[in-house]
Amino acid sequence: xxxxxxxxxxxxxxxxxCRSLTGNGVRTTLKILKDxxxxxxxxxxxxxxxxxxxxxxxxxxxxxxxxxxxxGKKILDFKNSNLHVMGYSVPVHKKTEKKELLxxxxxxxxxxxxxxxxxxxxxxxxxxxxxxxxxxKIEADYPNDAEFExxxxxxxxxxxxxxxxxxxxxINPIKTNDEIFLSTYICHPSMANxxxxxPCLAIFLANWxxxxxxxxxxYRIIFIPETIxxxxxxxxxxxxxxxxxxxxxxxxxxxxxxxxxxxESRYADTLADKVIQNVLKFHYPDYKRYSFLKSxxxxxxYQSPGVDLPVVGLSRSLYHEYPEYHTSADDLSLIxxxxxQGSFEVITQCIMALENNYKYKVTTICEPQLGRRGLYPxxxxxxxxxxxxxxxxxxxxxxxxxxxxxxxxxxxxxxKELLGLVTVLNANKLIEAR
Numbered sequence: 001x002x003x004x005x006x007x008x009x010x011x012x013x014x015x016x017x018c019r020s021l022t023g024n025g026v027r028t029t030l031k032i033l034k035d036x037x038x039x040x041x042x043x044x045x046x047x048x049x050x051x052x053x054x055x056x057x058x059x060x061x062x063x064x065x066x067x068x069x070x071x072g073k074k075i076l077d078f079k080n081s082n083l084h085v086m087g088y089s090v091p092v093h094k095k096t097e098k099k100e101l102l103x104x105x106x107x108x109x110x111x112x113x114x115x116x117x118x119x120x121x122x123x124x125x126x127x128x129x130x131x132x133x134x135x136x137k138i139e140a141d142y143p144n145d146a147e148f149e150x151x152x153x154x155x156x157x158x159x160x161x162x163x164x165x166x167x168x169x170x171i172n173p174i175k176t177n178d179e180i181f182l183s184t185y186i187c188h189p190s191m192a193n194x195x196x197x198x199p200c201l202a203i204f205l206a207n208w209x210x211x212x213x214x215x216x217x218x219y220r221i222i223f224i225p226e227t228i229x230x231x232x233x234x235x236x237x238x239x240x241x242x243x244x245x246x247x248x249x250x251x252x253x254x255x256x257x258x259x260x261x262x263x264e265s266r267y268a269d270t271l272a273d274k275v276i277q278n279v280l281k282f283h284y285p286d287y288k289r290y291s292f293l294k295s296x297x298x299x300x301x302y303q304s305p306g307v308d309l310p311v312v313g314l315s316r317s318l319y320h321e322y323p324e325y326h327t328s329a330d331d332l333s334l335i336x337x338x339x340x341q342g343s344f345e346v347i348t349q350c351i352m353a354l355e356n357n358y359k360y361k362v363t364t365i366c367e368p369q370l371g372r373r374g375l376y377p378x379x380x381x382x383x384x385x386x387x388x389x390x391x392x393x394x395x396x397x398x399x400x401x402x403x404x405x406x407x408x409x410x411x412x413x414x415x416k417e418l419l420g421l422v423t424v425l426n427a428n429k430l431i432e433a434r
Contacts (some may be wrong), residue, residue, distance in 0.1 A: 004341025007204055008332075009359045010036065011196040011255070011340075013378045015332055018082035018189045021121055022047075022059040022161050022217045023226040029186050030164045033199060033223060037166060040223075044160035051235040054228060057121060059159025060088045067101070068127060068149040069142065076128055082189040083328050085152055086127035087119035101148045102139065107132040108327060115328035117191065121228075126152055139176055161232060164223035166206050170215045179218040180354060181241065181248030181311065182347075191330040194319060197255030199223055201343055202225065209350060216355050218244070230298040234307060239307055247272035247354060248311035250299040253325075254315045254343035255335030260287040262315030263295055266303045270310035271354070278405050279349045282414040284342075290318060309311035316343060353405055353415040356422065358433035360407070361400035395423060398431050 014032060019025040027042075034040040049056040065078035065085045078084050086106060096104075101285045105128050108116040112132035120127070127148070133403070164186075168175065182205065184198035202221055209219050220241075224233055234241070249272060250263075260283070262276050268291075280287040292303065296319060302311040316339055324330040362368065370376035376388050393411040408415045 002337060002341060003204055003344055004337035004339070007200040007340040007344070008335065008337045010200045010203070011192055011335060012332060013064075014196050015190050015192060015197070016082075018062060019187055019195070020087050021057060021145075021228055022146070022159060023061045023185050025189070026162045026186055026225065029199070030162060030223060033164060033203050036203050038343050039168075040164050040166050040203075042162060042164050042208075043161050045232055046160055047158040047428070049232070051232045053227075054231050056161045056232060057228065058155065058156050059161075060156050062089070062152070062154040063405040064151070064153040065089075065128070066151050070146050070148065072149075073135075075138065076130055081115055081328060083115045083117055084129055085154075086125075086129060087117075087350075088121050088156065089126035089152045089154055089193050090124050090156055091152055091154045092126050093153075095147050095149055098138070098142050098144050098146050098148065101150065102135070104128055104150070105130060105135055107135050111323070111327060111329070112169070114324075117188065117326040120375060124156065161225065161228065163225065163229050163233060166219070166221040168206065168215070168221075169218055171212070172214055172216050174216070176216065177218070177244045178216070178246045179220050179241075179244040180351065181245045181309065182219065182221040182251060183222055183230065183248065183302070183311070185226040185229060185249040185298065186223050187229065190328075191326070192332045192335045193317070194325055197253060197316075197335055197340060197343070198251040201251055201252070201254050201340060201347070204344060206346060208344075209351065212355070217246070220245070220396070224298070226298060227301065230301040234301065238307065242307070245309050245311075247275065248302060248309055249276070249347060249350070250297055250302065250311055250313045251343075251347070252297050252313070253315040253317055253319050253322075255339045257336055257339040257342075258317045260284045260342070260346060261313075261315040261318040261321070262287060263290045263299060263315070263318065264292045264313050265310060266292045268292070270312070272310050272312040274405055275350045275353050275357070276312055276314060278408055278415060279346055279353060283346055283349065287383050288318070294318070301434045304372060314343070314347060349416055352419065353408075355372050356415070356419055357404045359400055359403045360398040360422070360431045360433055362395050362431055363399045363429060367392075368430055373430070375424070375428070390417070390421060391425070394418065394425070395430070400434060
């Protein structure tokens with residue numbers, strides 16, 4: 001089965017789970033991910049733990065929620081959509097008149113048919129979410145003194161923040177502590193692109209990385225709740241990350257078919273910036289590039305002053321930039337096997353480029369004779385020169401100062417095409433890696 005199809009099947013399995021910053025939904029999600037990659041390690045950090053300027057919040061879980069009209073009919077049911085309840089709502093069960101009820105309801109008036117995703121993590125309150133048209137129907141259909149029953153069966157108490165981590169060591173005789181860092185989040189309820197595409201991509205990347213016969217680098221892949229999860233993880237691992245990470249990618253909103261988006265590091269000058277620009281310009285030249293000033297996910301935490309990790313963001317449609325974002329319209333119809341597959345291909349090409357990103361130097365003085373090595377036509381005729389142009393151009397810039405990505409940029413040939421060429425040149429002892 002196509003990798004994109006497998007990722008989509010995993011997204012279908014994860015979609016119904018109600019996730020938040022903490023709680024059993026996160027644990028269930030991580031357990032399913034662990035079923036797909038048994039070496040995933042799961043950690044729990046107690047509520048109240050100080051993590052830099054923040055504290056790990058209380059753990060939130062929810063069993064049920066509803067609104068019943070005066071006749072006892074449910075006009076909102078958490079079981080129909082876990083977006084119907086504001087995330088981290090405290091428990092409530094009471095009768096209320098229409099005016100008060102409406103004050104507890106959140107909608108997105110500009111998109112009257114969708115349920116918005118609303119949270120209140122750090123101030124205790126409660127609320128319901130519904131389509132604007134449904135709210136208007138309540139206003140129109142019931143008198144002002146109509147009495148409604150509202151219920152949110154939830155708990156908010158000391159517990160744990162839960163996250164997952166995968167460490168894949170190198171397979172290479174050359175000792176190095178250098179790491180490639182991949183991060184994605186697992187804290188949103190039923191949204192497909194904004195939530196599930198990232199973890200599904202990351203777990204299949206882990207399985208692919210394990211198959212690489214030669215790995216120069218350690219791969220660190222984490223599955224965290226957004227913001228507080230990255231801050232918590234950094235508080236536990238910052239020294240190691242600062243010493244070892246040479247390139248990192250925050251993976252989110254990677255499942256739709258619309259475009260590719262690259263979010264720069266703070267100064268757009270890291271190895272991660274260099275490799276993702278190179279891959280995307282060959283893979284999808286019409287990709288969108290966003291300044292770090294557009295950042296709103298964990299890449300911002302990883303680039304905070306004092307942290308300064310070389311991390312960029314990879315998305316298809318960037319968060320905030322597509323209309324279904326943070327609404328019930330971000331469902332399984334928004335993502336596709338092809339969209340997920342495309343993101344998989346982009347990030348695997350980035351990894352292969354990084355794995356082979358040596359500085360190459362030609363071993364001969366002056367231009368080598370390619371013909372006696374079977375690399376140049378023995379009979380010279382029009383058109384055949386094009387076949388060896390890549391080799392000649394590569395060797396022209398293999399002067400020991402340019403790495404593979406740099407040569408790719410100069411001669412305008414994708415790294416994935418240069419990898420076979422490097423193998424041939426190495427076999428003929430025409431280049432050496434530095």
